[in-house]
Amino acid sequence: xxxxxxxxxxxxxxxxxxxxxxxxxxxxxxxxxxxxxxxxxxxxxxxxxxxxxxxxxxxxxxxxxxxxxxxxxxxxxxxxxxxxxxxxxxxxxxxxxxxxxxxxxxxxxxxxxxxxxxxxxxxxxxxxxxxxxxxxxxxxxxxxxxxxxxxxxxxxxxxxxxxxxxxxxxxxxxxxxxxxxxxxxxxxxxxxxxxxxxxxxxxxxxxxxxx
Ligand code: SF4
Numbered sequence: 001x002x003x004x005x006x007x008x009x010x011x012x013x014x015x016x017x018x019x020x021x022x023x024x025x026x027x028x029x030x031x032x033x034x035x036x037x038x039x040x041x042x043x044x045x046x047x048x049x050x051x052x053x054x055x056x057x058x059x060x061x062x063x064x065x066x067x068x069x070x071x072x073x074x075x076x077x078x079x080x081x082x083x084x085x086x087x088x089x090x091x092x093x094x095x096x097x098x099x100x101x102x103x104x105x106x107x108x109x110x111x112x113x114x115x116x117x118x119x120x121x122x123x124x125x126x127x128x129x130x131x132x133x134x135x136x137x138x139x140x141x142x143x144x145x146x147x148x149x150x151x152x153x154x155x156x157x158x159x160x161x162x163x164x165x166x167x168x169x170x171x172x173x174x175x176x177x178x179x180x181x182x183x184x185x186x187x188x189x190x191x192x193x194x195x196x197x198x199x200x201x202x203x204x205x206x207x208x209x210x211x
Contacts, residue, residue, distance in 0.1 A: 092121035100134035
């Protein structure tokens with residue numbers, strides 16, 4: 001495991017990183033484990049670190065596959081995408097589309113010019129200020145681009161909130177690649193006699209969220 005930075009440039013309303021670790025700041029990397037078979041990079045926001053270029057070179061010098069977690073697609077530019085693609089990956093590159101109010105479609109399209117979509121996995125937060133239409137828009141966009149999602153129902157800081165049945169069903173559908181790829185959520189039948197299109201029939205977005 002390795003960190004090149006702590007903190008974050010953002011202050012997302014559902015995340016405690018900025019409160020706990022402050023603004024983004026580079027940190028001295030830890031000593032390498034000589035028996036390591038791969039590297040897990042745990043920075044919250046790797047490319048927001050002003051020293052990310054040095055970090056990329058340091059990772060390359062280890063000659064091990066790398067698993068990235070905190071890749072912020074909202075700031076990703078061509079140089080960063082090319083740098084990311086130059087690293088030997090272990091597993092997926094993890095990005096996130098948590099806030100539906102920000103449309104990441106163009107950013108995702110730009111990223112997939114340099115990095116194969118099969119190498120990307122995208123966290124999608126549901127149950128936190130998003131409508132069901134917005135959840136479907138994000139998931140259908142990812143599907144169109146060939147990117148696998150990982151839906152996470154919102155948990156509060158005390159971990160007392162229980163996800164709704166809708167959130168559990170959309171996570172169950174989206175997080176199983178074969179289900180996600182072969183059918184739309186509205187056609188998914190998680191229980192006998194129940195089709196998920198019923199969620200859209202019953203759902204009326206709050207007035208403030210209507211177009
Ligand atoms: S970008 Fe990620 S780490 Fe940073 S505040 Fe938002 S959720 Fe937390």
